[in-house]
Amino acid sequence: MSKLSEQDIEKKLLRFPDWEYYENAIHAEFEFDNFRDCFSAMSRIAFECESLNHHPEWTNVYNILSISLSTHDAGGVTNKDFQLAEAIEMIVEVQE
């Protein structure tokens, strides 16, 4: 899995309006009705992470979930990050 160029990342991000690229990672913030809904989404995302064997840096405060994705071994953003971002979008769309 090789690191994508900034140009490739920006092009891919057109399909991911919730996500932004900076500091060598893609980032999104999601807001839910409350902590339960937020943590439920996190649980579903956690299963995706395990099945993709790819894990985010993510921070939660009550109903807010901030996620950063990058591929440590590649030193930047790869297709694996977009694969996980896509899975996250599917989960969040239902629950947000």
Place this chain on the structure above:
Amino acid sequence: MSKLSEQDIEKKLLRFPDWEYYENAIHAEFEFDNFRDCFSAMSRIAFECESLNHHPEWTNVYNILSISLSTHDAGGVTNKDFQLAEAIEMIVEVQE
């Protein structure tokens, strides 16, 4: 629930060796064997948060969980934070 003095916090922290006080909150970092174990602990902690109606700022990267506790309404650390810290310690001790 009123904000504790720095002196009171430092005194209480003697019983919480994993925790440190800075920037108006108490903080701890826990390391697990892997993401599954880490997220399992997070799930158990999430239930405690709901039952105490008190929620952390917490960040996870793979097997590392960083937790910050403060009481927003009181503008600092209160007994509620120590109550949640104690519940977290009980959960983490089993799973770490």
